[in-house]
Amino acid sequence: MVVTLHSVVREGLELDYDREHRVIPDDLVEDFARFGITGWEIWRVGRHLFHRVECEDWDRANEALAGSAANRRWQQHINQVVDHFDPVDERGVPQPLDRVWSLSEQRDG
Secondary structure, X not given: OEEEEEEEEOOOOHHHHHHHOOXXXXXXXXXXXXXXXXXXXXXXXXXXXXXXXXXXXHHHHHHHHHOOHHHHHHHHHHOOOEEEEOOEOOOOOEOOOOOOOOHHHHHHO
């Protein structure tokens, strides 16, 4: 499955965010693989970040990441430059954006 997410960088820290994502911790990359996350790309426009995540099951991956020491360390670190995700559920877990339209689906029917 593919999900898209939206987050926002703290004002003035856009280049810090870019620098921090040149390479993420290897133990987090290993956890992603163990939890079924096979791809993650991020685009930035100003302060707005758009994430494209390829995973087996987004909800299951998030549950597993909640118990990951590598993810907790990374979140503590990166939240110095990330302001927030939007939208989130009642637990604060980032929620995928709704896809509105797909050219390939329209074309291929």
